Amino acid sequence: MNNTVSFKEYILKTGTASVQEYSAENDNYVRKSQLREIWGRFCKNKIALLGLICLLLLVAMALFADVIAPEGYDNQDLYNKFALPSAEHWFGTDNVGRDIFDRVVHGSRISLTVGMISVSIAAVVGILLGSIAGYYGGRTDNIIMRILDVFMSVPGILLSLSIAAALGPGLFNLMIAVGIGSVPGYARIVRASILSVKEQEYIEAAHCIGCSNARIIFRHVLPNCLAPIIVQATLGVASAILVASSMSFLGLGLEPPIPEWGAMLSVGRPYIRDYWHLVAFPGIAIMITVFSLNVFGDGLRDALDPRLKQ
Amino acid sequence: MSRYILKRLLMMIPVVIGVIVLVFTIMYFTPGDPAEIMLGESATPEQLAAKRAELGTDQPYLVQLGNYIKKLVLHGDLGTSYTTGQSVTSEIVAKFPTTFKLAFMSVVVAVFIGVTAGVISATKQYSIFDHVARVVALFGVSMPSFWLGLMSIIVFSVNLGWFPSSGFDKPIQWVLPSLTLGFASAGTIMRMTRSSMLEVIRQDYIRTARSKGQTEWVVITKHALKNALIPIITVAGLQFGGLLGGSVLTETIFSIPGIGTLMVTAIKQRNGPIVQGSVLFTAVVFSFINLAVDILYSFVDPRIRSQYKSKPKADKVPKAVKAGKAGEVSE
Numbered sequence: 290m291n292n293t294v295s296f297k298e299y300i301l302k303t304g305t306a307s308v309q310e311y312s313a314e315n316d317n318y319v320r321k322s323q324l325r326e327i328w329g330r331f332c333k334n335k336i337a338l339l340g341l342i343c344l345l346l347l348v349a350m351a352l353f354a355d356v357i358a359p360e361g362y363d364n365q366d367l368y369n370k371f372a373l374p375s376a377e378h379w380f381g382t383d384n385v386g387r388d389i390f391d392r393v394v395h396g397s398r399i400s401l402t403v404g405m406i407s408v409s410i411a412a413v414v415g416i417l418l419g420s421i422a423g424y425y426g427g428r429t430d431n432i433i434m435r436i437l438d439v440f441m442s443v444p445g446i447l448l449s450l451s452i453a454a455a456l457g458p459g460l461f462n463l464m465i466a467v468g469i470g471s472v473p474g475y476a477r478i479v480r481a482s483i484l485s486v487k488e489q490e491y492i493e494a495a496h497c498i499g500c501s502n503a504r505i506i507f508r509h510v511l512p513n514c515l516a517p518i519i520v521q522a523t524l525g526v527a528s529a530i531l532v533a534s535s536m537s538f539l540g541l542g543l544e545p546p547i548p549e550w551g552a553m554l555s556v557g558r559p560y561i562r563d564y565w566h567l568v569a570f571p572g573i574a575i576m577i578t579v580f581s582l583n584v585f586g587d588g589l590r591d592a593l594d595p596r597l598k599q
Numbered sequence: 600m601s602r603y604i605l606k607r608l609l610m611m612i613p614v615v616i617g618v619i620v621l622v623f624t625i626m627y628f629t630p631g632d633p634a635e636i637m638l639g640e641s642a643t644p645e646q647l648a649a650k651r652a653e654l655g656t657d658q659p660y661l662v663q664l665g666n667y668i669k670k671l672v673l674h675g676d677l678g679t680s681y682t683t684g685q686s687v688t689s690e691i692v693a694k695f696p697t698t699f700k701l702a703f704m705s706v707v708v709a710v711f712i713g714v715t716a717g718v719i720s721a722t723k724q725y726s727i728f729d730h731v732a733r734v735v736a737l738f739g740v741s742m743p744s745f746w747l748g749l750m751s752i753i754v755f756s757v758n759l760g761w762f763p764s765s766g767f768d769k770p771i772q773w774v775l776p777s778l779t780l781g782f783a784s785a786g787t788i789m790r791m792t793r794s795s796m797l798e799v800i801r802q803d804y805i806r807t808a809r810s811k812g813q814t815e816w817v818v819i820t821k822h823a824l825k826n827a828l829i830p831i832i833t834v835a836g837l838q839f840g841g842l843l844g845g846s847v848l849t850e851t852i853f854s855i856p857g858i859g860t861l862m863v864t865a866i867k868q869r870n871g872p873i874v875q876g877s878v879l880f881t882a883v884v885f886s887f888i889n890l891a892v893d894i895l896y897s898f899v900d901p902r903i904r905s906q907y908k909s910k911p912k913a914d915k916v917p918k919a920v921k922a923g924k925a926g927e928v929s930e
Contacts, residue, residue: 443618444881538848561753561757568749579742
């Protein structure tokens with residue numbers, strides 16, 4: 290009985306993930322899923338929870354954009370342009386009389402899509418390169434990491450801008466341009482995690498029973514590096530949304546009438562001396578989205594790996 | 600130390616060559632015919648062909664890349680701007696000081712705000728100031744800097760009329776751009792300072808310093824902050840590099856004639872050499888800043904300085920220990 294108490298104390302003190310918890314009713318250990326452990330730790334962080342709720346609301350807004358703003362995003366009303374925020378037009382109207390609220394709502398679809406897909410592109414390429422580099426080591430590692438060094442030595446936004454210039458405007462091109470810049474980040478994280486697990490006994494055991502290299506990487510190594518990748522991806526969506534809106538603002542991403550938030554800022558910019566509402570609301574939308582992703586990502590990091598807690 | 604710097608400089612060469620190849624390749628695949636841009640739509644096919652031969656754009660990719668590198672290495676020649684006909688190098692050299700000044704002032708703003716707020720947050724952990732500062736820092740990181748720029752123009756320039764909204768000649772014109780550009784970095788630096796300070800403050804030597812009767816100010820600034828500086832310098836250095844690139848947007852908003860505006864205009868005009876040149880130039884400056892940051896460590900931290908010495912001499916060791924000041928070596 291003494292042992293059980295100290296074990297419980299140990300868990301409480303260290304906050305490390307436990308798969309078992311002592312239950313007084315059954316006088317035995319009950320299996321507790323790791324997911325619930327993580328969720329429990331995540332919920333203690335109030336601001337991260339707020340981030341998650343905001344994020345879910347944003348996703349809901351994107352999914353039900355047609356219900357929330359049935360007028361669509363390109364409904365011009367030239368008799369009613371530059372209208373200030375009112376009960377009829379919550380965020381006012383823009384230079385051709387389009388309702389800014391409708392456009393912000395529809396814009397969430399684009400920003401979230403661009404963020405998630407460009408991060409997926411970056412993560413898939415980065416994970417692949419990082420695991421090859423980390424697992425095989427030696428010359429392969431050297432070549433891959435030196436090439437990634439080249440990508441890292443160009444400031445991210447400049448790289449994205451020049452790639453966008455080469456590919457031309459458009460949704461998919463924007464995603465690629467935003468994604469490529471963050472590939473090295475994922476590759477480095479995966480490589481570091483793989484280096485830390487690949488010498489462990491269970492990998493050796495997998496070798497011994499004749500697993501192929503690909504199977505070892507995907508079944509045994511990568512699942513153990515998942516936590517930092519998930520965190521990096523969450524924070525990555527935030528910065529991807531920022532970069533994408535910056536590029537659209539400069540006119541190198543998506544162009545009007547697409548209601549991309551950055552492009553909306555670009556449309557409103559010439560009129561800021563007289564009509565503040567054209568630029569205020571799309572910017573607030575970007576800020577709230579990025580803010581909730583950032584706090585959610587921070588909370589996730591603390592929940593997934595309490596040792597990293599700052 | 601000088602051997603280390605030399606080694607780092609040599610290691611930069613392959614990276615720079617890599618950047619040249621990368622940027623050249625990206626621009627090579629950019630649609631648009633330079634000859635058409637220079638001669639306009641009225642040019643005859645013969646004129647176009649002659650211009651292509653003159654520019655060398657009718658050559659295969661590898662030949663063009665070879666020529667570009669050869670010209671760059673031998674003469675420092677980055678090519679000629681398609682629109683103005685001037686040399687790219689001279690255009691960049693003319694615009695770079697402005698961008699550098701903007702980035703530098705933003706880093707100063709960011710470090711000043713970030714370190715001050717971070718230290719106060721760490722020393723008064725969980726106080727109201729701490730909570731407010733952390734939320735503000737998070738908002739700073741989450742805000743697009745160009746949006747902050749637009750809003751500050753609306754508030755401080757249009758409504759209050761305190762600062763001008765464009766230009767970069769007079770010091771009063773520097774205020775808004777460097778504040779908006781520095782604000783996001785201040786958030787990052789504040790977060791780093793806070794966590795780094797929190798770690799240091801719990802060390803034994805801080806308790807020792809306090810118990811020997813040292814004033815709190817000296818304990819925090821001299822004993823704690825100095826040891827917490829390494830991660831802060833790393834972040835500040837990275838931010839500086841990021842700001843050089845990030846100034847693209849700030850320059851556009853405040854109509855500042857720097858590399859950023861040069862590059863954005865060039866991209867829109869399909870002016871390849873200028874884009875190539877400015878990306879390459881910024882990347883090289885970025886690498887030098889990273890090197891400078893690594894060298895800076897050794898001035899801040901004698902423990903790192905001693906690692907650089909390939910053969911530590913007996914008479915140099917006491918000096919390093921002395922410079923470290925008793926009680927500051929935590930490991």
